[in-house]
Amino acid sequence: MTRRQVLGAAAAGAVGAVLGGIAGPLIVPPLLGTGSAPEGSSNVYPFLGPHQAGIATPVQDHLHFAAFDMADGATRADVETLLRDWSYAAFRMTQGLAVSATGAVDGDPQVPPDDTGEALDLPVSGLTVTIGLGAGLFEKGGVDRFGLGDRRPPALERLPPFVGDALKTDWSHGDLCLQVCADDPQVAVHAVRNLARIAFGRAAIRWSQMGFGRTSKTTTAQQTPRNLMGFKDGTNNILAEDRAALDEFVWVADRDQPAWLAGGSYLVVRKIEMLIEAWDRVRLAEQETIFGRTKRAGAPLSGGGEFTVPDFGAHAGDAPVIDGAAHVRLAHPSNNGGTRILRRGYNYVDGNNPYGRLDAGLLFISYQRSIEQFVALQKALSSDLLNEYIRHVGSAVFVVPRGASAGGFVGETLFG
């Protein structure tokens, strides 16, 4: 279904009720995140529902991530209306509609179009828009700018310093974020651009990042992709089909605090630069030792195939088959009290640095029920052999509220 066809359907009344506000008649599948839809550009994911799309829904091929800061002098009403306006526009775009009823070409020719138009006639491409709230929304520089301080999730703190951190504020933090994913980058860029336009005067982009070639699988139907080091990544990721793991490790539960965040999740995003040229000069055997897996199949060095459970006790003579500081060992749930996270990262290439080296790496994105899960895992990686070849240059944490209800908006429970 192209955008034009969906617009036709809208004109015929099928989703016409969304005009003027997110309203009820749209049929929302009872459960998000359980699909293993085949990859393809006609995928459409529901925007309304208990959880925001873009977390447990199948990971798409392209990302445009943008962190925003609220404008100086912005008010609590600005925050609320922005979240409402974003939700309305995101709902429309993710369902294949233009950003407003008049869109790119159906408005008064004597005013600027509501929609910028570069996604006209493109398929929906599985677009998801996931909205996050940063610590700055609750308190910044000791000031509770929006009267939301008492709503602050206690766990929403800046992350502690980690080994390998070389963080730049230009690539860190933000009062709000949009994780926009689609199977076509033009569709993702169109969404970020139009949402940034809607925010004008209330919030502006602080940093943003394009990504491609997802580095994780989120459904059993997807192949495990490779990161820019050439290794399969995300073999043991939490999958959309694993409802129990999602409930245990990803979704904030009704009994967790704060109550307004139930059904939501914590988002960690880290821009991880790879020292590509140094890595490329590492011997194959050493590369495999560092990861603890084979490069070809992604199988643990202790044997088997990609999905074989690593045998961390296996020895060859005195030496462990999987090095004591191998990435797979340090990151594995069995060495971290069973802790897991849902990863949803993307590769990036930002051209090259002045020395002619690729400016490239991984925009790591993970979702977890509590920040502590990420902190514990990242601390466990402090002696990771991989650290010699990577550098964390950006970092941000957001809370991602539950999905919008019919007639509501993302973040509505924050103001309730």
Next chain:
Amino acid sequence: MTRRQVLGAAAAGAVGAVLGGIAGPLIVPPLLGTGSAPEGSSNVYPFLGPHQAGIATPVQDHLHFAAFDMADGATRADVETLLRDWSYAAFRMTQGLAVSATGAVDGDPQVPPDDTGEALDLPVSGLTVTIGLGAGLFEKGGVDRFGLGDRRPPALERLPPFVGDALKTDWSHGDLCLQVCADDPQVAVHAVRNLARIAFGRAAIRWSQMGFGRTSKTTTAQQTPRNLMGFKDGTNNILAEDRAALDEFVWVADRDQPAWLAGGSYLVVRKIEMLIEAWDRVRLAEQETIFGRTKRAGAPLSGGGEFTVPDFGAHAGDAPVIDGAAHVRLAHPSNNGGTRILRRGYNYVDGNNPYGRLDAGLLFISYQRSIEQFVALQKALSSDLLNEYIRHVGSAVFVVPRGASAGGFVGETLFG
């Protein structure tokens, strides 16, 4: 066919003869650039032949463009062996093979792999690698570094200044270039990275640019895509099926000078920043006046559909229906002595600037039989209404030699 399957075919001898050099037995279709292959990730384009692929072959969805400078102290032999090594690796990769016979995982585990591995198991994705030679190869700072000065195409000069130029040397020039296109960005990045690695010590990346969402169609089967201003772009492009136009406007003819460039073309690449937020505040009617076309259908304002020939004489009262400074009028062949070029540009988004605005635009790429075609057209655009919303920040010109012959390499005629 995945890379692995092609490797299997290679092992079985079908293309085994390429190991050790680009050799003869591979069947090369007699004509490149005539296909209108459906978009899809299994496309494979021949590397050998009368013309390099990536010009008249169907335009893919993603681009990684890289300009290189030869190292200080590099010799003529370095240039020749680099072009030979690049051709060998590009041949292999475009046919779905790893960069060498041992590739990412089949070499001695005690040495670094020849291939970086991130494209393992990915489909060929229509990969093309198009190699260009910059003016610096023939003369730089008055010095003929490589004894190639007498081979310099007289037309290979820096472009004259144009209205709207705000060129930065960081985004301009280069002794060599690689235009790498594929339907999967990871496949394109993999090719640039491995070719940069092969160049190590001889040449290094000077500037590079990722692009997406091609802005031109090059076959009748492709839809006309939209640029980031939301307008269809490339409606009147030269198509692969139009052999006569390719011969007249794109390929350097046998009778042209220099003779070693016959079958090649001139490549112009311009990084054109769009003042996105300013453009988005322009009234729809004014946007259409600026382009001279409707936003929805891309039809000329004088009437008809996208492919209707504009009627530049049409008037409404005293005023021309298509403004005297509309983009379509100034750029149209009928107002430029019939001159045409083959466009093959891509949209880009490089994050945002410090003011929260998208750093985005068009990496304009065109191929033409002579630089004069581009210069004349660009001069004609000096009063273009569009100029208020764009800024040319990068510029480079290259000659693109004919395709490699069996057993030869791209650029072989330069050394003959």
